[in-house]
Amino acid sequence: MPTTYSISDLARELDVTPRAxxxxEEQGMLAPERRGQERIYQPKDLVILKLILRGKRIGFSLAECKELIDLYDPSSGNHKQLNTFLAKIAERRLQLQQQLLDIEQMQLELDTAEERCLAALAETTA
Known part of the structure; x- marks a missing residue:
């Protein structure tokens, strides 16, 4: 019999809250079995939750995580899922590169503003 998890087991295993x-579940990303009020999670739920958390860490939206999870198809070797994942990784890299450029530009603007403020202060104290 495969291992199952309660909500608290799953939360403890992945260091997330039961609320998360x-x-x-409310977003339709997990669908545990029910025994009365108790939720019973399967190993696949653990894998899905790991994928969600990994996706969030690299900046994917929940919709993107759900899309990738929904594309899982072991009968096709997961080619569609993996190709979509690669495309999303490339897109995320471009976004991060643009953010780096934006940050560098903002730092230059801060340096300029700081120099002007210091120069203005120097003029008023001279």
Whole structure:
């Protein structure tokens, strides 16, 4: 019999709150079995939750994570899922590169503003 998890087991295993797990359920990303009020999670739920958390860490939206999870198809070797994932990685890299450029530009503007303020202060104290 495969290992199953309660909501608290899953939360403890992945260091998330039970509330977070319920949120992903509400979003349709997890669908545990029910025994009365108790939620019973399967190993696949653990994998899905790991994928969600990894996706969030690299900046994917929940919709993007859900799209990638929904594309899982072991019968096709997951080619569609993996190609979509590669495209999203490339897109995320471009976004991060643009953010780096924006940050560098903002730092230059801050340096200029700081120099002007220091020069103005120097003039008023001279």
């Amino acid at each position: 797990i319920r949120f992903y």
